[in-house]
Amino acid sequence: MSAPSRARWAPCLLLALAAPLSTAFAQGAAGTSSMGVGLNPQLPAPDKDGLIPTVNIAPAKGWPEGTQPQAPAGFKVTALASGLDHPRWVYVLPNGDVLVAEANKPPPAEGAKNVHAEGLRGMAMGLVMKRAGAGTPSANRITLLRDGNGDGIAETRTVFMKDLFSPFGMALVGDQLYIANADGIVKVAYQTGQTTITATPTKVTDLPAGANHHWTKNIIASPDGSKLYATVGSNSNIGDNGMESEQGRAAIWEVDVATGNKRLFATGLRNPNGMGWEPQSKTLWTVVNERDELGNDLVPDYLTSVKDGAFYGWPWSYWGKNVDTRVKPPNPDMVVKAIAPDYGLGAHVAPLGLAFSDSRMPAEYASGAFIGQHGSWNRKDLAGYNVVFVPFAQGRPAGAPQPFLTGFLSKDGNAYGRPVGVALDAKGALLVADDVGNVIWRVGRAQ
Numbered sequence: 001m002s003a004p005s006r007a008r009w010a011p012c013l014l015l016a017l018a019a020p021l022s023t024a025f026a027q028g029a030a031g032t033s034s035m036g037v038g039l040n041p042q043l044p045a046p047d048k049d050g051l052i053p054t055v056n057i058a059p060a061k062g063w064p065e066g067t068q069p070q071a072p073a074g075f076k077v078t079a080l081a082s083g084l085d086h087p088r089w090v091y092v093l094p095n096g097d098v099l100v101a102e103a104n105k106p107p108p109a110e111g112a113k114n115v116h117a118e119g120l121r122g123m124a125m126g127l128v129m130k131r132a133g134a135g136t137p138s139a140n141r142i143t144l145l146r147d148g149n150g151d152g153i154a155e156t157r158t159v160f161m162k163d164l165f166s167p168f169g170m171a172l173v174g175d176q177l178y179i180a181n182a183d184g185i186v187k188v189a190y191q192t193g194q195t196t197i198t199a200t201p202t203k204v205t206d207l208p209a210g211a212n213h214h215w216t217k218n219i220i221a222s223p224d225g226s227k228l229y230a231t232v233g234s235n236s237n238i239g240d241n242g243m244e245s246e247q248g249r250a251a252i253w254e255v256d257v258a259t260g261n262k263r264l265f266a267t268g269l270r271n272p273n274g275m276g277w278e279p280q281s282k283t284l285w286t287v288v289n290e291r292d293e294l295g296n297d298l299v300p301d302y303l304t305s306v307k308d309g310a311f312y313g314w315p316w317s318y319w320g321k322n323v324d325t326r327v328k329p330p331n332p333d334m335v336v337k338a339i340a341p342d343y344g345l346g347a348h349v350a351p352l353g354l355a356f357s358d359s360r361m362p363a364e365y366a367s368g369a370f371i372g373q374h375g376s377w378n379r380k381d382l383a384g385y386n387v388v389f390v391p392f393a394q395g396r397p398a399g400a401p402q403p404f405l406t407g408f409l410s411k412d413g414n415a416y417g418r419p420v421g422v423a424l425d426a427k428g429a430l431l432v433a434d435d436v437g438n439v440i441w442r443v444g445r446a447q
Contacts (some may be wrong), residue, residue: 001086005345007335010388013361015202018042020446025174026360032262035297035347036297036298036344036345036346037346037400037401038343038344039299039342039343041344043298043319044295044298046294046295046298047295047296048293048294054380054382055375055378056378057375058382058409058413059084060418060436062416062436063356063437063439069406069408069417069432069434072106072259072404073360074146074443075441075447076152076443076445076446076447077150078152078442079153079312079384079439079440079442080098080101080147080154080440080441080442081439082143082439082440083140083438084274084438085102085136085141085438086136086145086435087100087433087434087440088103088104088105088322088420088433089168089170089420089433090421090422090423090432091169091170091171091172091423092325092423092424092425092426093192094172096142096145096146097145097193098423098425098431098440099142099144099145100142100143102140102143103139103140103167104137104214105138105182105215106138106183106212106215108211108212113163114379127172138166140164140165140166141162141164141167142159142161142162142164142170143399144156144157144160144195145373146155152353152391153347155189155193156221158195158196158228159273160197161179161196161288164180164181165183166299167179168182168215168218168248169219170219171221171228172190172221173221174225175189175191175346175435176188176189177189177192177332178219178228178229178257180217180219181217182209182215182216184206184207184217185203185205185219185230187201188200188202196322198344199351201426203260203396204228204255204257205262207253208232210235210245211241211245212426213233213235214234214393215269216231216233216341217230218231218272220275220284221257222278222300226256226257226258227254227256228254229253229275231252231275231286232249232250232251232252232253232269232272232383233249233273234270234314236244238324239315242325247313248264250267250268251264251265252275252306263283266307266308266309266311267312268311270314271288271290272286272287272288273288273289273352274354274355274421274422276354276356278305278392280392281395283305283306283397285306285354285356285396286307286354287301287302287351288301288303288312288329288351289301289351290302290318291314291315291324295381296380297347298347299318299344300347301345301351302319302341302343302344302347302373303341303342303345303390303397304341304342306371307339311334311337311338313335313336313338315327316330316338316339317334318337319340319341320337320340320433323335330341345371345373345388346384346401348383348384349374350373350375350376350384351371351373351374351382351384352373352374352419352421353419353421353422353423353432353433354372354422355423355430356368356370357369357424358424360390360427362445367391368390368391368392369390369397370387370388371388371390371401372388372419372421372422372432373385373386375409375418380407381407382413385409385418385419386403386406386408386419387403387405387432388402388404389401389402389404392401403431404430405430407435408434415442416432416436416437418437419434420433420434421433421434427444429443429444430442431443
């Protein structure tokens with residue numbers, strides 16, 4: 001969006017946000033459009049937002065007593081832990097302990113120019129995020145959960161690490177635990193069974209930060225442990241603040257564990273988050289949040305394999321070579337290089353978590369990807385707010401997304417919870433971080 005258009009709609013959005021409910025916030029249950037879903041998704045023509053963009057937020061309410069999300073028949077849902085502080089990501093250690101990153105967007109550095117927070121548009125977006133449950137200060141810690149008796153409820157809960165900087169992704173390589181803060185990767189020594197670490201982490205490498213429009217940084221280790229792959233989201237919707245502020249962003253970096261040296265592995269990915277190694281092909285996959293303000297059904301968020309050196313279009317094009325004419329100046333040389341992602345998840349569902357399944361799950365869920373969809377904020381009919389399962393065959397998606405964990409929205413459009421990170425625990429049950437309900441849900445086989 002250009003600076004004049006931001007200035008045009010920001011006052012209108014502020015007025016809409018000031019009202020308890022206005023036409024800018026059409027409430028409703030999550031939509032079920034098939035547009036933009038699948039291997040070769042149908043894409044509508046762009047529908048550029050007018051004076052007031054579509055802003056439809058499911059206000060964050062939390063879970064009423066006695067309620068919880070629903071899973072398919074044959075599964076049991078339990079709260080592994082509740083009363084957490086904005087839990088965003090989960091990581092399962094080899095001994096079965098579960099690490100939870102409790103974090104939110106960091107404040108701007110003192111004296112730094114926070115582009116996203118400037119002006120009326122920044123104020124409006126701050127109100128949007130607060131209404132959606134993302135306005136709380138960051139706890140800046142990792143909590144450890146241990147379910148010793150296997151009943152799906154953690155009896156042990158300790159502050160594992162504190163005083164971090166908006167931590168998100170975690171990866172254990174040998175006896176070193178790597179943590180992705182909002183501004184870089186750090187590491188600390190870990191011993192099996194440790195419930196608290198007080199040692200000061202050592203910096204491995206910096207990652208692009210600054211205004212941190214998309215602050216979440218995830219990491220995953222290569223199968224041999226020699227490399228880390230780190231996600232870095234864009235600093236804007238479509239390069240609104242100038243491409244100089246996007247250097248090294250909208251990308252996945254490859255980091256050498258031994259030296260901390262890094263290189264760009266894939267680019268043009270507006271906001272990648274969850275990553276996973278597909279079990280058959282051994283290929284890296286990720287889920288990506290695409291751009292906003294082109295209509296209810298554009299642009300599809302997606303699940304894709306990540307090819308070394310590939311460019312996925314952002315900001316100049318989407319879904320391959322579909323040019324986004326809002327981006328100035330145009331860049332036809334980059335558009336020519338853009339490749340299309342593998343699988344559309346639908347527009348504005350906000351996929352964040354990704355975990356590949358295995359044979360510990362029932363047969364119908366044993367091969368495929370679980371995806372935590374945080375949910376839309378700028379779509380007329382709400383979308384996402386669930387965990388879906390995408391079946392795979394021969395290392396590729398092989399069917400429509402199937403709802404797996406649902407019930408995060410009330411009938412009148414409030415958010416009881418919002419799924420973020422997902423992971424399989426030591427017994428093969430699915431863990432889901434819920435940053436509005438402040439719960440880690442566990443979905444295991446019913447006994």
